Amino acid sequence: MSTYGTPGAAPRVLDPMTLPSDDNVDAYTFCVELKGTQWFMQKGKMIAYYGTVEFNGIGHGRLDRLVRKAFHSPLHASDWVVAEGSGKMLLADRAFDVNSYDLDDGNLTIRSGNLLAFQPSLSLKQSIVPGFLTLIGTGKFVAASNGPVVFMEPPIRVDPQALVGWADCPSPCHHYDHGYLTGVLGGLRAMTGLGGVSGEEHQFEFVGAGTVLLQSSEALMTGQAAGAPPQQPGVPGGGGPGGSGPGAAGPRLPGQLGDLQRRFGL
Amino acid sequence: MFRLQSSKVLAVDMTGDAVKAKNGSMVAYDGQMAFKTLTGGGEGIRGMVTRRLTGEQMTLMEVKGHGTCFFADRASEINLVSLGGEKLYVESSNLLAADGGLRTGTTFTGLRGASQGNGLFTTTIEGHGQAAIMSDGPAVLLRVSPQYPLTVDPGAYVAHQGNLRQSFQSGVTFRTFLGEGGGEAFQIRFEGDGVVYVQPSERNTIAGDV
Structure with missing residues (x-):
């Protein structure tokens, strides 16, 4: 009871x-x-x-x-x-x-x-x-x-939705499981989801000394729309050269059709 | 007899007596139970008309029988309230179940209701017995006494009990219209003697964004 x-x-x-x-x-x-x-x-x-x-x-x-x-x-x-x-x-x-x-x-x-x-x-x-x-x-x-916070030490790769924050360690970088996504077939699979996509091909990777805070769920807090950083060259998310705009499509993976198109000059 | 099977499931042990509960909130029972929709919440024609007019509608069912009946609704946290003749004020959407012997009714709340989009009226429960109210996250019970008045966000208010006066406070200034408001433009102030139930979450209210 x-x-x-x-x-x-x-x-x-x-x-x-x-x-x-x-x-x-x-x-x-x-x-x-x-x-x-x-x-x-x-x-x-x-x-x-x-x-x-x-x-x-x-x-x-x-x-x-x-x-x-x-x-x-x-x-x-x-x-x-x-x-x-x-x-x-x-x-x-x-x-x-x-x-x-x-x-x-x-x-x-x-x-x-x-x-x-x-x-x-x-x-x-x-x-x-x-x-x-x-x-x-x-x-x-x-x-x-959403759910209690878990503290982890780098090196670690975390799911983007579970990441709450990090302390003392350098900023994370993206990590893609390339082995799964190479070749034209892999590209098609990533785009269409046919043939099984686990949904876990993309992670954030932390290295160095520090602490990473994770939540025990993948429900995101809806952050309020906060505008965009100043439009300057070199500012990530700023839309200038050197930073991809917020509206840009996801990262181009090897084997994606974009590559073929470029190769054929289309 | 009301008891909490877990924080989100209410168990009611019955020996031939009746319980009023939110329509469709039964999740399981053992023993013999009969379920009957209570037209107008069992408040008679007058209550039915009042509820229709005030928009404080609730569909209750009457559960009667021998055994244990389990109630739950959308995994909301459940809080038990024992009433010894006093009155409990609760939003009809937050009421899960009440002893069959408790009288329910509607009452005018004033501007508080308007600010949370629930209409100008609220539900009252009165008599001797137990009631179960729901909240999004476990409710925090805050005592109001003459020297400690309490101010509550309308979106987090769930219920209150006791002899309380409520007044509506507005923090709207010219800054609100410049988009620099304090974020707490509408508040309800409780004074007197009693207890206020507050949930750790805010309903979407028209005041939420100012």
């Missing part, structure tokens, strides 16, 4: 005294204590609060100094707000698992949709990998994942 089964057991009712301070209430809810302090948080992730808390957009004039110090991603500015005041605030996201992590003079890169909140002592920057954000400095941040 499970722990739920006890009939008549009174459910736990929380108040500002019994709510934890900067810790998890349960696996899905995180409680932030504000004592005249500020937290950056993703828009709309507050579910309830005690006390007086004010939410202001990043563009708010009074926050100029704070934003200059801790927020360096103009693309995501419209998704983020600053909570300030005093009281206890509960954060949650679509009933996903929520966890807090402490960074001590470190760096961590995370999928932008997974990051829920962070202390202004950390500094938020945009990763050069599109769709990811990097936190640098010392402080606490809160991240959501």
Whole structure:
């Protein structure tokens, strides 16, 4: 019999005294204590609060100094707000698992949709990998994942959908299982799915020292549309030369028909 | 007797008594059970008309028999509430089951309902017995007392109990229209004495994006 089964057991009712301070209430809810302090948080992730808390957009004039110090991603500015005041605030996201992590003079890169909140002592920057954000400095941040987070050490290859983020190690690269996809037949197979495609031919590969964070499911958090990086040569995702545009088709595999066409000059 | 078989399955042990449950939420039973749709939630003609008018519609069935009946709905988390004569306010979409002896009805909630797209009315349950309410993720129970009022996001509100006054707060400023809103444009403030059930997830509300 499970722990739920006890009939008549009174459910736990929380108040500002019994709510934890900067810790998890349960696996899905995180409680932030504000004592005249500020937290950056993703828009709309507050579910309830005690006390007086004010939410202001990043563009708010009074926050100029704070934003200059801790927020360096103009693309995501419209998704983020600053909570300030005093009281206890509960954060949650679509009933996903929520966890807090402490960074001590470190760096961590995370999928932008997974990051829920962070202390202004950390500094938020945009990763050069599109769709990811990097936190640098010392402080606490809160991240959501579908299923508990698993920590792995490189060298490792991970499924793109299961990747939550990585700390301290260099950025990943793409890995394709070429043996499976070479030749015209392999190309046809990759394009049409005929003859069996496992769906796992493409991974992210991590090397070097550090930690890789994975979620135990392949359900992605829908990141909010965050625009595009500046259109400059050499900026990945920027659309300029040296970076493939976001609209470009997937990578060209050896043996794909494009090669034949090119060979015949079509 | 209500008990949780797991956090997502409700088991009700019955000895000839009746239980009201959301239509179609039975997943299994043993023993002898009879299922009957309750037209208008068993609230009579007047209740039926009220529900039709207020848009707070729910289709309930009455389950009667001997044995154990299991209920679940879309893998939602289930929370048990024991009522000793007080009133529970819950959205009709979040109500899974209630003892047959509990009275259900509708009540006006004001602007809170409008902001979460659930209409201006909510369902009340009153009497002595148990009820099971559903939430997306396990609900967090927050106590409201005179010195600690609580503010809740309309999309995360599930139910409340006790003697509470609710007021609607709007954080809409000119910045909201510039696209720089605080993301929490609509809030409900609870004052008084009672308990509020909040789910760790937000329904899509019209206020979600401002």
